Amino acid sequence: MLISVPKGTKDILPDTSGYWQYLEQTAREVCRSYAYQEIRTPIFEHTELFLRGIGETTDIVAKEMYTFVDKGDRSVTLRPENTAAVVRAFIEHKLYALPQPTKLFYIGPMFRYDKPQAGRYRQFHQFGAEAIGAAGPAVDAEMILLAVQLCQKLGLNELKLYLNSVGCPNCRPVYREKLQDFLRDKLPQLCGDCQSRFDKNPLRILDCKNEKCNQLSQGAPHIADCLCPECSGHFTGLQTLLTAAGVDFVLNPRLVRGLDYYTKTAFEIQYTPLGAQSAVCGGGRYDGLIAECGGQPTPGIGFAMGLERILLALEKQNLFPEISTAIDLFVAPMDQAAQPLGLKLMTDLRRSGLTCDMDYMNRSLKAQMKYANKYPARFVAIIGEEEVTQNKVMLKNMTSGEQQLVDLDAVRQMMEEGKDKE
RNA sequence: GUGGCUGUGGUGAAGUGGUCAACACGGCGGAUUGUGGCUCCGUUAUUCGUGGGUUCGAGUCCCAUCAGUCACCCCA
Numbered sequence: 001m002l003i004s005v006p007k008g009t010k011d012i013l014p015d016t017s018g019y020w021q022y023l024e025q026t027a028r029e030v031c032r033s034y035a036y037q038e039i040r041t042p043i044f045e046h047t048e049l050f051l052r053g054i055g056e057t058t059d060i061v062a063k064e065m066y067t068f069v070d071k072g073d074r075s076v077t078l079r080p081e082n083t084a085a086v087v088r089a090f091i092e093h094k095l096y097a098l099p100q101p102t103k104l105f106y107i108g109p110m111f112r113y114d115k116p117q118a119g120r121y122r123q124f125h126q127f128g129a130e131a132i133g134a135a136g137p138a139v140d141a142e143m144i145l146l147a148v149q150l151c152q153k154l155g156l157n158e159l160k161l162y163l164n165s166v167g168c169p170n171c172r173p174v175y176r177e178k179l180q181d182f183l184r185d186k187l188p189q190l191c192g193d194c195q196s197r198f199d200k201n202p203l204r205i206l207d208c209k210n211e212k213c214n215q216l217s218q219g220a221p222h223i224a225d226c227l228c229p230e231c232s233g234h235f236t237g238l239q240t241l242l243t244a245a246g247v248d249f250v251l252n253p254r255l256v257r258g259l260d261y262y263t264k265t266a267f268e269i270q271y272t273p274l275g276a277q278s279a280v281c282g283g284g285r286y287d288g289l290i291a292e293c294g295g296q297p298t299p300g301i302g303f304a305m306g307l308e309r310i311l312l313a314l315e316k317q318n319l320f321p322e323i324s325t326a327i328d329l330f331v332a333p334m335d336q337a338a339q340p341l342g343l344k345l346m347t348d349l350r351r352s353g354l355t356c357d358m359d360y361m362n363r364s365l366k367a368q369m370k371y372a373n374k375y376p377a378r379f380v381a382i383i384g385e386e387e388v389t390q391n392k393v394m395l396k397n398m399t400s401g402e403q404q405l406v407d408l409d410a411v412r413q414m415m416e417e418g419k420d421k422e
Numbered sequence: 423g424u425g426g427c428u429g430u431g432g433u434g435a436a437g438u439g440g441u442c443a444a445c446a447c448g449g450c451g452g453a454u455u456g457u458g459g460c461u462c463c464g465u466u467a468u469u470c471g472u473g474g475g476u477u478c479g480a481g482u483c484c485c486a487u488c489a490g491u492c493a494c495c496c497c498a
Contacts, residue, residue, distance in 0.1 A: 007489075059496050063423075081498085114496070115423075116489095126498060193495075259497090268498095275492085282498060306498030334456065367451080369458035376459085384456060396457075403457085 008114065008122030018323035019314070023154070023307060024107055027127045030150045034142065036103040036129050041085040043109065047075040052292055053084030055260025057200055064112040066122075078111035081259070083286065083302055084293065086130050091295035100133035107307075119277035119309045128283075130302035132290065137237035140265045140285060141245060143301050147269060147281050148247055154310070155319040159280070161248065162268045164223070164255035165235040166203070169263070169288065171228035176202055178221045186216045206254040222253040234264050257282065261289040265301065271313045280313060281305040328415060330377035331358035331393075332368040338383035345381060345393060345408050352412060372398070379415055 005011060012020060028038070047067050054061050066078035079085055086104055089095070095102045107127045114120055129146055131139045144161070151159050167175060179202050183190070187198060194205045194213050206217055227235060242249055249267075257266045266284035274280070283303020290298040314320055329349060331342040339358075346356040357375070359368045365382065372380050382394040387405070395411055396403035406414060 004489080064496075110498080112497080116491090117493090118491070120497080124498070128498090257497095276494085277497080279498060304498055309498060332457080364451085364455085365457050366454075367458095371458090373458050380457080382457065386456090394456085398458075401458095 006122070008116035010121060010123075019311060019320055020307070022321055022323075023310060023314075024127070026153055027105070027107060027150055027305075030146060030153060031105045031129065034103070034129075034146050036105040036131075036146070039086060039089060039104040039106050040108070041079075041082065041089055041106065044076045044078050045085055045088065047077040049084050049088055049293070050077055050080060053087065053261060053289060054081065058259055060112060060259065064114055066111045066113060080112045081110055081304060082106050082108070082126060082128055083130060083259075083261070083289070083304070086302075087132070087286075087289055087293050087295070087300065090132050091290065091293060096133065096296065096298065101139060102132045103129070104132075105129040117277065119274055119306070119312050121308060125307040126304045127307055128302060128304035130300060132300040133298055134301075135287070135299040137234050137241055137265075140234075140238045140301050141241035143283065143303060144242065144249075144267055145245055145247065147283070147303050147305065150305070151269065151281075151310075154314060156271070156310075156313055156317065158271065158273070158317075160250060160270050160272070162252040162255050162270065163239070163242075163249045164252050164266045165227060165231055165264050166257065166262055166266050166284070167223055167227050167231050167264065171226060171231055172223075172263075175221070175223045175226040178226060179203065179205075182220050183217065189216055203256045207256045224251070224253055231264050238265060257284050261286040261292065263287045267303070269305075271309070273316055274309060274312055277306075277309055277312075279306070280309045325375050327355040327357055327375045327377050329354060329356045329379045329381060329411075330368070330372035330375065331356065332365060332372065332380055332382045333359060334365060334382070334384035336362065337385070338388055341383050341388055341391070341393070341408075342381070345411060348408065349412060349415075354412070354415065381411065 031038070047065070050061055050065065056062070060080050065080055067075060068077075069075055086106065090102060090104075105128065108125065109123050110126050111123055113122060116122060127150075129143065131143060148159075148161065166172065180198065183198065183202065183205065187195060190198070190205065190213050191208065194208050197204045197208075203223075205213060206220065208214060208217070224232075224235065239249075239251075252268075255266055255268055262284040264285040264287065267282070268279055269281035270278045271280045272278050281303055283301070285299070285301040287299040288297075290296070290300060329346070331346055333339050333342045342358050346358060349356050357377075359371065363371065369380065376398065378398055380396045380398060382396065382403075384394075387393050390405070392405050392407055393411065394403055395406050395414055397414075
């Protein structure tokens, strides 16, 4: 019986790992230019962290976590997202003692027990950024700019930025009640999911894809109209900043985040061609989270990007860079007696940064030439009996077809000359 | 978690109850016993996701199971 990868996981093979490296590198570059520094937190944390941070009633916590008890009887959980862990680290290592705000980014795998689908895996990867310690809308703007700029740098267009404010503990309950009042008499007509949402999280009803629910919720009060002066000022301030920065956005009063910790700003970047998994990036402000996790009350904002989804979008738009497998030199030994000389040659060249490979399969010379062409190799060094006795190699330039018998020391020189000509 | 579709070699796929499971690409080997990207030749699935069942006989029908995929749900 063959063993395959667990459901919802994937091997990233050499034919695609280059795209991942490109994506990660681009993200790092953008972060560098925004002065965000990388943080690497553990893949698993105490379950308690996510219960408190994300919220016990959210779907993520209620039914999607990989939770287990370890041999020391501790309940631990594979991280389903990384904001709670970053906040934990912020408090644990007293990063608040450093000049504020603390600007961090991360790249790594996350785990959710979901039913797999295109762009949705049980182990998936997120790139995310967090800015902790600053309350004003300018950080919100920077955060959104960072996400947008990364998308632009990757060449993605057709992206839409949606913006909303979900209020704060002062004004959200007020809005919640208004919304419930509006929906109360329509309750029996709503779908089953929405009926149960009515008490738990009525804001999510606005986000329901069911057409009937959608119609019924038309005309519902907008949260933007119910914000307290503080939140409302923050929201308009952010819009002014974004407009000044030349960022297009769409106000979406129905945009709701799925995690409990969000306050004020909520945003999402969508790539519509991806269908049901069109949300490529999502984030927002979480002014209550740090205190919730046991720190001093501290404001914060962040976002996360689904890298598999970004990759899907890049693929759809043909935006992958060319990944070359070319090498500088392929060594073709005619028999095993030629191997020591070949190895020695390669070791010298590799030390000086050249890429070399050799045939290890005792193939015929013809087969070796064919193989060398797959890379392709710029040069091939043929080593037969005669070469071994003379301590030389037959160096062939694969572009020009020229070849000559040369000393080992001369090989590098010839290869560099060849490079100049090209 | 709910529902629809799919499952044949490394890959793309023919085959819809009855002799060796087409074909294409790729891989390997050869035509040239020291030389590539073209051409030609040979070779490459004791077996049709897995396990049961129906039948004289199943890749082909039925059931179960697993996996993939799409939609819902959820979210990045």
